[in-house]
Amino acid sequence: MRVLVIPDSFTGTLSAPEAAIAIQTGWQQGAPNDEVMALAISDGGPGFISALLTSAKYRSHEITVSDLLNREVKITLASAQLEKLTFFIESAQIVGSHLVAAESQRRPADYTSYGIGEAIKFALSAGAARIVIGLGGTASIDGGAGLLAALGAQPAELLSRGGGALAGLNNLKLDALTPAIANVELIVAADVDVPLLGSRGAAFGFGAQKGASAELQAELEVALTNFSNLIPIRPDGKNAALMMGAGAAGGIGYAILALGGSKVAGFDYVAAALDLPAAIEKADLVVTGEGKFDWQSLQGKAISQLAKLCLSTGKPLLVLAGQVDVGRREWSAVGIVGTYGCSDDGEIPTNPATTLSQLAVRVSRTFSPTSWQN
Numbered sequence: 140m141r142v143l144v145i146p147d148s149f150t151g152t153l154s155a156p157e158a159a160i161a162i163q164t165g166w167q168q169g170a171p172n173d174e175v176m177a178l179a180i181s182d183g184g185p186g187f188i189s190a191l192l193t194s195a196k197y198r199s200h201e202i203t204v205s206d207l208l209n210r211e212v213k214i215t216l217a218s219a220q221l222e223k224l225t226f227f228i229e230s231a232q233i234v235g236s237h238l239v240a241a242e243s244q245r246r247p248a249d250y251t252s253y254g255i256g257e258a259i260k261f262a263l264s265a266g267a268a269r270i271v272i273g274l275g276g277t278a279s280i281d282g283g284a285g286l287l288a289a290l291g292a293q294p295a296e297l298l299s300r301g302g303g304a305l306a307g308l309n310n311l312k313l314d315a316l317t318p319a320i321a322n323v324e325l326i327v328a329a330d331v332d333v334p335l336l337g338s339r340g341a342a343f344g345f346g347a348q349k350g351a352s353a354e355l356q357a358e359l360e361v362a363l364t365n366f367s368n369l370i371p372i373r374p375d376g377k378n379a380a381l382m383m384g385a386g387a388a389g390g391i392g393y394a395i396l397a398l399g400g401s402k403v404a405g406f407d408y409v410a411a412a413l414d415l416p417a418a419i420e421k422a423d424l425v426v427t428g429e430g431k432f433d434w435q436s437l438q439g440k441a442i443s444q445l446a447k448l449c450l451s452t453g454k455p456l457l458v459l460a461g462q463v464d465v466g467r468r469e470w471s472a473v474g475i476v477g478t479y480g481c482s483d484d485g486e487i488p489t490n491p492a493t494t495l496s497q498l499a500v501r502v503s504r505t506f507s508p509t510s511w512q513n
Contacts, residue, residue: 140507142166143422144177145415147441148185149430149461150276151236152491155179155186158428161492162459165499166426170507176422178413182441183328183405184275185237187229191217194412197227200265204257207234207250207279209299216258218265223324225269226262227408230255230388231276236349239278245350248303248359250279252391256289260319269324272395273405274388275331275440278349280341281305282363283394291315302342302389305362311369320398327392328405329384331435336364336380341390349389363390370397406444416448424506425449425456428495432460432470432478443473450474457506459498461487477506 144166146158153161159177166175181187191197197217206212214232219225231237233254239245255272262270279285281302288298293312297304333339342363346356367380373396379385384402385393396402410416419425427445429436436442442458449456455476463480470478479502481494488494 140170140173140423141421142173142175143418143425144175145180145425145445146428146459147180147182148276149428149491149495150185151240152430152461152487153495155181155190157492158495161495162426162428162499165496166503168496169500169503173503173507176418178418180413180415180427180441180445181273181405181409182275182444183229183273185229185231185235187273187328187405187409188215188217188227188232190409191227191412197412200261202258202261204233204254206238206254207252208239209251209253212238212254214258216262218267221269223268224266225271226265226267227271227273228255228258228262229273230391231273233258234277234279234388234391236276236278245278247278247280247346247349247351247389248355249301250281251285251299251301252279252281252283252389252394253285253289253299255283255391256286259286259290263319263323267323269326271326271328271405271408272391273328274392275329275405277388277391279391280346280349280351280359280363280389282335282341282366282390283392284366286391286394287313287316290319302359302362305366306358308366308369313371316398325395325398325400327384327387327395327400327402328408329387329392329402331387331440332383333386334381334383335367335385335390335393336360340386341393344386345389367393373397373399404444406441410444410448416452419448419452419454422454425454426459426499427456428459430461431464432458432462432480433464436465437469437473446473446475457502459495459502461491477502
């Protein structure tokens with residue numbers, strides 16, 4: 140049997156390539172007669188740039204920007220001539236959760252997206268006609284205010300202090316941004332289809348996983364509401380706060396959409412770079428995974444996009460996750476044939492790679508038609 144292993148990252152524990160190797164190793168141990176190919180995917184979150192750079196069409200650019208705590212951080216951008224010169228930015232490299240993993244207590248209200256604006260400025264200086272900002276795996280909840288500050292929005296000092304400071308914002312000037320982005324196509328490569336505000340928005344929908352208490356989530360919701368009330372309606376009459384993708388990455392999607400940007404699935408760019416449809420067509424079984432398979436996974440993230448591809452080609456798809464928090468009815472409705480978790484209680488294992496590999500061994504012996512003979 141030909142098995143295609145193609146997971147997303149297991150946020151905070153394993154990168155997508157590391158997860159792919161762990162699953163491949165376990166599957167080959169459990170079903171040594173299977174032919175197992177491993178790739179890595181991303182929906183715009185962690186691993187977005189590395190996935191794109193597996194294609195010879197893309198060129199890498201190493202630059203230094205400010206991270207979410209205004210420290211210098213080296214990042215990699217990608218560019219390609221795709222009808223027009225297109226630059227790709229991975230937000231997780233700049234404001235990712237891994238950058239504050241050592242903090243004893245997360246401070247999401249203080250984290251800024253300023254560095255993403257700096258990366259955009261670099262792309263503009265390099266002649267970009269289109270800029271794609273991949274979202275996902277981030278720690279900030281500032282509505283993209285820091286990003287706007289880096290591009291010239293005022294008052295820059297307040298806008299770049301994190302989402303908590305936005306509650307005190309009483310005026311906003313965006314005039315300086317217009318010349319810089321007038322002739323550039325901005326695209327949000329978002330991993331989830333959610334608005335800026337509300338129960339599934341940037342603060343309430345994602346605040347807990349970023350370290351915000353229930354009280355802080357409510358405070359950030361108020362701050363983001365105040366911020367969004369000062370942002371003008373788009374020329375096309377749309378309120379960017381209500382657009383799907385606005386709540387992604389702590390509201391960074393909102394800032395880009397408010398500037399006239401559009402939203403696409405980052406997965407589409409990665410699928411094209413990997414020629415994923417052809418790889419799926421050759422496989423008898425596709426195995427994917429991520430850290431936590433939950434409601435967000437079915438809201439435009441990589442697994443839901445991969446499920447559509449598999450369903451269209453009639454290929455069965457399995458999910459191996461750190462934890463599964465989606466019911467059978469929901470995952471089977473999108474064409475997934477089985478889900479398996481490393482943990483029932485959400486506890487991160489001491490050795491995530493080994494645990495995931497052991498899970499793959501067990502699952503392979505169920506699904507491989509020849510494994511029982513070995």
